[in-house]
Amino acid sequence: MGKCCCGNTCQDSRLTEILEEYKGKEGVLIPVLQRAQEIKGYLPEKTIRAIADFFNKPYSEVYGVATFYAQFRLQPSGENTIRVCAGTACHVRGGKAILDKVCSELNIAPGGTSADGKFSLEPVACLGACGLAPVMMINDTTYGRLTPEKIPEILAKY
Amino acid sequence: MTKNVNITINGQQLTVPEDTTILDAARQIGIDIPTLCHLKDTNEIGVCRVCVVEVKGARNLIPSCITKVTEGMEILTNSPKAREAREMVMNLILATHPKDCLTCDRNSDCELRTLAEKMGIRKVDFGAPVKDLPLDDSNPSIIRDQSKCILCRRCVSVCNEVQKVSAISMINRGISTTVGTAFDKGLEDSPCVFCGQCVNVCPTGALTERFQLREVWEALHDPEKHVVIQTAPAIRVSLGEELGEEPGTIVTGKMVGALRKVGFDKVFDTDFTADLTIMEEGHEFLERLNGNGKLPLLTSCSPGWINYVETFYPEFLDNVSSCKSPQQMFGAVIKTYYAKKFNIDPATIFTVSAMPCTAKKYEANRPEMNSSGYQDVDAVLTTRELGMLIKEAGIDWANVEESQFDEPFGEGTGAGVIFGSSGGVMEAALRTLSEVVTGKELESLDFKDVRGLDGIKEAELTLGGQKLKVAVVNGLGNAKKVMEGLKAKELDYHFVEIMACPGGCIGGGGQPRLSTPEVKQKRMEAIYRADLGLPRRKSHENPAVQELYKEFLEKPLGEKSHHLLHTGYTPKEK
Numbered sequence A: 001m002g003k004c005c006c007g008n009t010c011q012d013s014r015l016t017e018i019l020e021e022y023k024g025k026e027g028v029l030i031p032v033l034q035r036a037q038e039i040k041g042y043l044p045e046k047t048i049r050a051i052a053d054f055f056n057k058p059y060s061e062v063y064g065v066a067t068f069y070a071q072f073r074l075q076p077s078g079e080n081t082i083r084v085c086a087g088t089a090c091h092v093r094g095g096k097a098i099l100d101k102v103c104s105e106l107n108i109a110p111g112g113t114s115a116d117g118k119f120s121l122e123p124v125a126c127l128g129a130c131g132l133a134p135v136m137m138i139n140d141t142t143y144g145r146l147t148p149e150k151i152p153e154i155l156a157k158y
Numbered sequence B: 001m002t003k004n005v006n007i008t009i010n011g012q013q014l015t016v017p018e019d020t021t022i023l024d025a026a027r028q029i030g031i032d033i034p035t036l037c038h039l040k041d042t043n044e045i046g047v048c049r050v051c052v053v054e055v056k057g058a059r060n061l062i063p064s065c066i067t068k069v070t071e072g073m074e075i076l077t078n079s080p081k082a083r084e085a086r087e088m089v090m091n092l093i094l095a096t097h098p099k100d101c102l103t104c105d106r107n108s109d110c111e112l113r114t115l116a117e118k119m120g121i122r123k124v125d126f127g128a129p130v131k132d133l134p135l136d137d138s139n140p141s142i143i144r145d146q147s148k149c150i151l152c153r154r155c156v157s158v159c160n161e162v163q164k165v166s167a168i169s170m171i172n173r174g175i176s177t178t179v180g181t182a183f184d185k186g187l188e189d190s191p192c193v194f195c196g197q198c199v200n201v202c203p204t205g206a207l208t209e210r211f212q213l214r215e216v217w218e219a220l221h222d223p224e225k226h227v228v229i230q231t232a233p234a235i236r237v238s239l240g241e242e243l244g245e246e247p248g249t250i251v252t253g254k255m256v257g258a259l260r261k262v263g264f265d266k267v268f269d270t271d272f273t274a275d276l277t278i279m280e281e282g283h284e285f286l287e288r289l290n291g292n293g294k295l296p297l298l299t300s301c302s303p304g305w306i307n308y309v310e311t312f313y314p315e316f317l318d319n320v321s322s323c324k325s326p327q328q329m330f331g332a333v334i335k336t337y338y339a340k341k342f343n344i345d346p347a348t349i350f351t352v353s354a355m356p357c358t359a360k361k362y363e364a365n366r367p368e369m370n371s372s373g374y375q376d377v378d379a380v381l382t383t384r385e386l387g388m389l390i391k392e393a394g395i396d397w398a399n400v401e402e403s404q405f406d407e408p409f410g411e412g413t414g415a416g417v418i419f420g421s422s423g424g425v426m427e428a429a430l431r432t433l434s435e436v437v438t439g440k441e442l443e444s445l446d447f448k449d450v451r452g453l454d455g456i457k458e459a460e461l462t463l464g465g466q467k468l469k470v471a472v473v474n475g476l477g478n479a480k481k482v483m484e485g486l487k488a489k490e491l492d493y494h495f496v497e498i499m500a501c502p503g504g505c506i507g508g509g510g511q512p513r514l515s516t517p518e519v520k521q522k523r524m525e526a527i528y529r530a531d532l533g534l535p536r537r538k539s540h541e542n543p544a545v546q547e548l549y550k551e552f553l554e555k556p557l558g559e560k561s562h563h564l565l566h567t568g569y570t571p572k573e574k
Ligand code: SF4
Pocket: B097, B098, B099, B100, B101, B102, B104, B105, B106, B107, B108, B110, B111, B112, B113, B148, B204, B205, B206
């Protein structure tokens, strides 16, 4: 992102604007985190610290809140989002092995983003395609009846 | 006025005040209900549900630790339903818990293991993967093994509510919930001040000090090494608890006898440098009172407090006394004056200190703590580790012969002893200052206003015609209040004693676990008994301190003192 006339980066000034809007209000941490996340699509460490300082709250507490809600991301999302189903039907038919395989192939943890920024990984509850279990989705494409062996081939398409 | 209510527990009728919890009511009549997360006054949040009981007419089982009794309540603590539910809760906790009790740091005093035994758990019914989370050993003081964490949240409550440091919080949710720092960094990279209050309340092996017993044994076994130990004022009234004595037992003589048997070349008393601190800090205060330096003077003996002020109130660093803590003064004096006087190569000296504190481990490792030319203090043991050392050495504590500290640093006054309790440094300073300033002997040595377990104590007094206002603060939550007051210029003092731990060192993070207010009260009473029992009760009358000045340091705040006994502070990032 480019520089603003003020010399700060645009995100900094947008964050300041958001914070000012909520100044002195109680119980606004969640909406502030939501708005702050819109700036970059995730919540960088700097942003969390700035929010904590602004509301005079401990960093650990704000971080705790951000990690509690699934809607908040603490890492930039990758170009492609992989959703591996952790629902019951998929679990019974080997969903865990699929998740493990994706993790090891991309060297990431659930919730994380691969080092090259290409993929982020989210385990999700039922994707509504139980008949095809185990299932995963990459962006809008659904892949069903998976086996760990099929994973590298699918990932190579992106 | 509180009303009384009539209830029955397991068929037994009783009358109790209406604000009593079911748990307390049951304990009053000798019925024990298992608890795990509950910690009176600190963690009353009812999260673990190990304490559930059946109440007639209630649809669900009820957590007894947070539920108050009501008129006519019929409670069953041992009904099949209640027992089954409690067993289920325990089973769920144990399913993912590592089961390496044999080699776990807490194997002798683990609350979880004890509870499993009490509840007769002989088999865990669920097959779930055991927690396997990375160890946080980023710092010299505290090790966090989150695999052993049962999420009771006691540590989070202590850090957030009592100490108000908030280095740790609950993070993530569901099965991924853990206790963690912001951005999941090591404690070293968090605002943690290493006070160890969390370690003191953790029921399992998830939080422990970084043990240094191995290093100490290695030094003891090395024939080239001259190994000396100094013991802090506060541990003589608490070490006994680790070895089966009642809280409040003074074990000075036995402790010295045992340490001699363990094999230390010299057993010294940190009281000696507590007296030395009073000489230096007392004169520093007079200097500041005469316009040379900022007021109020804030004390510097508590390394947890030093970490706190460096992190949260760096604008006050010029108010903090430049005196090193007694532990560090000791190390510096041992490897210079003592080495020279007894013709020992300082390179072969290994100094151990036994402290009620985990922050002292951090302090000993600070890069600036090497004014003797060597690391001034080589290893720091907590009171708990000292107990382990004595047990590991195979010493029969019950029959240990009492012994006396070695000369020349075995001589401590009552003023040095009371350093162990909140208010002690202030009282010791006042005893000396009054006499130094007025040149007259004090009629009464007891400054009772500054004693006791209250978090913030104030006193006014006259010193050589000048009115002084002093304050004594213990616990960082209280320190925060006072610092905010000073910052806003709402408070105004000349001299403030601040200790990081609630109650002072008697409540230190390295003390025997679960230092309840009752236990601390007993330790404190013992400290003042020990003070009264000593022939000398004023620091400036310590003959060994006088000799040290005569032979080596020359005068308080002199050049040598400046180099060996004083230090500076650096702001830290939150
Ligand atoms: S924390 Fe307690 S139950 Fe867990 S391994 Fe250690 S001793 Fe055993």
